[in-house]
Amino acid sequence: MSKVAPTLEDVARVAGVSRATVSRVVNGTRNVDPDIQETVRNAIEQTGYSPNRAARSLVTRRTGTVALVISGAGGGSDVFTDPFFGRVTAGVVDHLRGHSVHPVLMLADSDPARTEVVDFLRQGSADGALLVSTHPDDPLPARLVDAGVPSVLYARPGRPMPISYVDMDHRAGGRMAADHLVASGRYNITTISGPMDVLASQDRHAGFRDAMARHGFPYVPTAEGGFTAESGAAAMHRLLTECPDLDAVFAANDLMAQAAVDVLLEHGLRVPDAVAVVGFDDSAPALACRPQLTTIRQPVEKMAAQMADLLLSDLEKPGQRPRSVIFEPELVVRASA
Amino acid sequence: MSKVAPTLEDVARVAGVSRATVSRVVNGTRNVDPDIQETVRNAIEQTGYSPNRAARSLVTRRTGTVALVISGAGGGSDVFTDPFFGRVTAGVVDHLRGHSVHPVLMLADSDPARTEVVDFLRQGSADGALLVSTHPDDPLPARLVDAGVPSVLYARPGRPMPISYVDMDHRAGGRMAADHLVASGRYNITTISGPMDVLASQDRHAGFRDAMARHGFPYVPTAEGGFTAESGAAAMHRLLTECPDLDAVFAANDLMAQAAVDVLLEHGLRVPDAVAVVGFDDSAPALACRPQLTTIRQPVEKMAAQMADLLLSDLEKPGQRPRSVIFEPELVVRASA
DNA sequence: CCTTCGTTTTACAACGTTGTAAGTGCGCTC
DNA sequence: GAGCGCACTTACAACGTTGTAAAACGAAGG
Structure with a gap:
């Protein structure tokens, strides 16, 4: 940035109120006088303020971000050759938009020593994980459960474990x-x-x-x-x-x-x-x-959207029991048979 | 998380040193006694500490995240049907791994009123942007330049502007x-x-x-x-x-x-x-x-990787002049002609 | 006129990290 | 043996936000 970003403090000074009041206006909390709201809104406009994500998540413990993890797919570069992953991504991105939640894309290789993904989540870099795990012996689901990270799987886990998932029959x-x-x-x-x-x-x-x-x-x-x-x-x-x-x-x-x-x-x-x-x-x-x-x-996009939805609801109110949603396949008759 | 995440403070207490020392060990800074390093490392192991991303970025003003924006592609859901975007994604993800930088995937519709992407970056939610813009009259590149966000384009901008890009002849x-x-x-x-x-x-x-x-x-x-x-x-x-x-x-x-x-x-x-x-x-x-x-x-993956590389180098040392890298196409003769 | 009670606003303490200035020893030199 | 660097460590103040307890302010009731 050329000029340093304006902070809550700056807005408060311009509006002639305290930081807390500005914060309340920004977050749409009740109990703030309509006139003052107006003033504050103008001040925000004028200063070009936009809230700092890091500072906010430091106190709210929320990032507005979820990890979309594609696990067990070899080295990586060729993953998106398979249209399947593209469809999952599309479904997830599409559903997450409008919820102001953004997906961070991660490829996890199967090397059990690589703790990149779990670390990422334990650092609080994302609020939860959407995991597309291809192999049933992938250690990642269990690790996520252990770490207490809200997670949803695409496809049931290899071993039974308390985790939500979306699957098809x-x-x-x-x-x-x-x-x-x-x-x-x-x-x-x-x-x-x-x-x-x-x-x-x-x-x-x-x-x-x-x-x-x-x-x-x-x-x-x-x-x-x-x-x-x-x-x-x-x-x-x-x-x-x-x-x-x-x-x-x-x-x-x-x-x-x-x-x-x-x-x-x-x-x-x-x-x-x-x-x-x-x-x-x-x-x-x-x-x-x-x-x-x-x-x-296989309604991949729908399933991916459902997966995102389960995670969002889990983030909304934590501590829910794991849930699963199973989709039905459908025969599409075309020319080849 | 079942139990609350351990903090620097906790590690410091266990190791019997101050927070700053632990911080220095974590960040690999010099000037810390090997013995103490050992002690601290054990304490980290023991407490299962992992640094909090939000707190860290609050002070460093870095997030370790870049936005991968696909702009101008209609509503969204069908974007990944075109193998092109999958290839870009693959190239970017692949190059970013190992640099400990993670891409946040964003679809920007062409509606100029939607400021989602620019806001996201202005909030400091990401350190920079990789923009795949399909239409030359997309307002996004100019907005990013205005906002002073480090950005790299796939394909040259519609109007000349001071921004780096990767393109093909x-x-x-x-x-x-x-x-x-x-x-x-x-x-x-x-x-x-x-x-x-x-x-x-x-x-x-x-x-x-x-x-x-x-x-x-x-x-x-x-x-x-x-x-x-x-x-x-x-x-x-x-x-x-x-x-x-x-x-x-x-x-x-x-x-x-x-x-x-x-x-x-x-x-x-x-x-x-x-x-x-x-x-x-x-x-x-x-x-x-x-x-x-x-x-x-068209070497899409390579170009995408190059794009990521330009951005990383721009983040490394800011204020560089915009650069462009142009790739050469190659005739691949198969059966159809 | 003094309480009492809402409503709105403010001041202040977190949150977990980093960077910097100020220590604390310790081995040298003179 | 007092003074002085040097290597290392420690307090402490940011960073920008939110949440909470306290304060200000009227309005209503006694």
């Missing part, structure tokens, strides 16, 4: 995919799962297999992917080798589904005529894919 | 696309531009047209798009109507290029056999597209 999503493929008359149904050390992948897969079994398909050829396009393509190749006459694939996310479609097309297998493909998430690649993907919608 | 990018298409023997070359109220679009287009003119093509059929897939598809349709025998399209970003490829394919026009397509950015859709896109690479 991934099993139901898997079931829907199975039901749809069976109902459309497919017989040689296969699947590309997500990484099996991720709860959501396990659930989607379990739901899918259960439903398949119930439909009379006890064995489902499965190739494990890593939620990336490359891994999806590789998995598709493996499936084609194991099961050359497959006529359907359920991929655990859209990125892999899209890659699978490409591989099938390269093999001269038309989608959906020869092979039906169902994705998961309903994110941008589902629409960009040709044919457009039939997929299981 | 978009004209050169446009030229590269033209050169490549002409060199590969195309004759009926068309283009889908970006929104013409965006400087980058203007530059890419100008560079492209200049080069085309130099190659002896004074008129280039042009359809304006909006950097989204839908607008790209619509633009492609218009071009096909105006110029049914086109044999090449240069699209101002990959999202539109991908959509264009889809439209061409639907019209039975094979890519690149019948029509060559060149994109711009080299982002995820370029690789996901079939055929994979020949495109002009």
Whole structure:
């Protein structure tokens, strides 16, 4: 700043009242004479005053800031290649606006020694944490609970612990995919799962297999992917080798589904005529894919907003019991199956 | 927090020294006896002390935080659908880590009355701003300069002003696309531009047209798009109507290029056999597209990191003259042209 | 006219940190 | 052995805000 920022003191001097009165006007507290309010407001205008955040949080013990932590995602730089994290971010940012709360973005690598995030919160740099943790053995949720930091998780924690979270019924999503493929008359149904050390992948897969079994398909050829396009393509190749006459694939996310479609097309297998493909998430690649993907919608933005909302309410009145909100998936039928 | 956080005072009592000494140990200042250092460190360990950020910034006038502002992008929720912003975010976050500086994510709508962002910075909530402003008439850069907030822009400002920025030679990018298409023997070359109220679009287009003119093509059929897939598809349709025998399209970003490829394919026009397509950015859709896109690479992550670096250096020693760093584009030849 | 009671305002003490001026020893020099 | 740096440590005053207890001020009641 060229000139030093005006303080409460300055405003008080100009308005001819005490600091406390100005403070009360700024914070909209009652018990201040309308005339004086007017005077003070003018003084604020005139001085160009705006309250100092640090001083305020020093006494209120609130920062107006929450940490948005993306945990367990490798080194970092490529995280936002996956549309999922972008959607989470969008949902959170969108909901937080208007509540005058701002998200601080943090990438936490899985190295347990790195205490960056917990430190950040223990320093009182943020009032709470929104944690998108990909691996169930991530130590971060437990640490946050231990530190008594108000937190909300995206996806249930790996071990039961007293913490709020938002999640989706991934099993139901898997079931829907199975039901749809069976109902459309497919017989040689296969699947590309997500990484099996991720709860959501396990659930989607379990739901899918259960439903398949119930439909009379006890064995489902499965190739494990890593939620990336490359891994999806590789998995598709493996499936084609194991099961050359497959006529359907359920991929655990859209990125892999899209890659699978490409591989099938390269093999001269038309989608959906020869092979039906169902994705998961309903994110941008589902629409960009040709044919457009039939997929299981995960309302990521809504879930992220809900996550933010839970945290805000927890900050509003502390000490509430942990809560969870589970969202339902939805089958979106497009061209690929 | 279950128990109240320990303060410097507490550590000092345990270690049997004064607050100032503890402070010096924490901040690694010289002039403290090794033995005492040891004692203090133990006391810190024992009490689980971690310094209070608010108190610290109150006196240092530093927050260890910068604002990452995405400005001019409509309402907000869909911003992260465009891979561009995700890449910027990734680049910034990645560079800031390890400097113990954290980014606060802010979406600024174009409504000039909303002073949220400037207020945030004037409150001293962040030490500086990284601004990704899409429209040249965005009032935010000027306001930041006026407020004396250390700031760095992604892309040059609409009007000249004393502010640092990072940019790319978009004209050169446009030229590269033209050169490549002409060199590969195309004759009926068309283009889908970006929104013409965006400087980058203007530059890419100008560079492209200049080069085309130099190659002896004074008129280039042009359809304006909006950097989204839908607008790209619509633009492609218009071009096909105006110029049914086109044999090449240069699209101002990959999202539109991908959509264009889809439209061409639907019209039975094979890519690149019948029509060559060149994109711009080299982002995820370029690789996901079939055929994979020949495109002009914009090193977004590097540019974002550079932007962060400029800001950090400005915070390090204030009062430096504004600087700019211009990156060169690069032609990436894949299958589509 | 003196209490008593609201309402509004003020003065003052936090909040937890850093930086600076003022100590406190301690080993030297002369 | 008194004086003097030097290395280290300690009080103490900021920093800008909020919350609270006390004070001022009328108005109403006795």
